[in-house]
Amino acid sequence: MSAKEQTKNRVALAGQVIDAETKLAIPVASVEITQMPNKFxxxxxxxxxxxxxxxxxxxxxxGKTxxxxxxxxxxxxxxxxKYTLSVSFPSVRTxxxxxxKKVTVASNGNSNKIIVIDLPPIGIKGQITKF
Structure with a gap:
């Protein structure tokens, strides 16, 4: 197998987006590479x-998924x-x-392996009490 065939479709960055509080997976979150090397x-x-x-x-x-x-x-x-991933949940009422998240890709094995990105929930928090 040639070197070209060995690198074809090489997964360079892989990760999971989770809720920062519940640690549950977040499907359909937008992950976009916003800063990257000039070559890319x-x-x-x-x-x-x-x-x-x-x-x-x-x-x-x-560069976006x-x-x-x-x-x-x-x-x-x-x-x-070096890359920067921008992660958000694209919705009108997000x-x-x-x-x-800053990450590094290196073919010599010194890159980030599996990246876990905690997406912080926003909104009102608290407890309802009677007066």
């Missing part, structure tokens, strides 16, 4: 060309470097905040 940014720019203005509205594309029912996500074939 240039490649993304080329991928976006055929899509024009609709590229930004795409829910899933290279949604978590599965178990809260898991992955990105494949990323070049080595009950979660946004989190940015």
């Amino acid at each position: 940014k240039n490649w993304l720019d080329l991928q976006a060309l055929p899509y024009g203005k609709s590229w930004e509205k795409m829910v899933k594309r290279p 949604l978590t599965a029912i178990d809260g898991c996500f992955c990105f494949i074939n990323l070049p080595d470097g 009950s979660y905040g946004k989190v940015d």
Whole structure:
């Protein structure tokens, strides 16, 4: 097997998004690479060309995905470097905040393995009592 075949579809980043309080998986959370090495940014720019203005509205594309029912996500074939993942729950009435997570991809094995991202719930907390 050639080196090219061995690296084809290599999972570069994998993780799970969970509720910061309950530790339960959050399905359909948006995970987007917002900061990246220039090599990957240039490649993304080329991928976006055929899509024009609709590229930004795409829910899933290279560099952007949604978590599965178990809260898991992955990105494949990323070049080595430092990345920032921006995680949020895209909804009009969202009950979660946004989190940015810095990660490293390194083909020599020194990268983040499985990333767990705690998404903080937002809203009113407290206890109802009688007067």
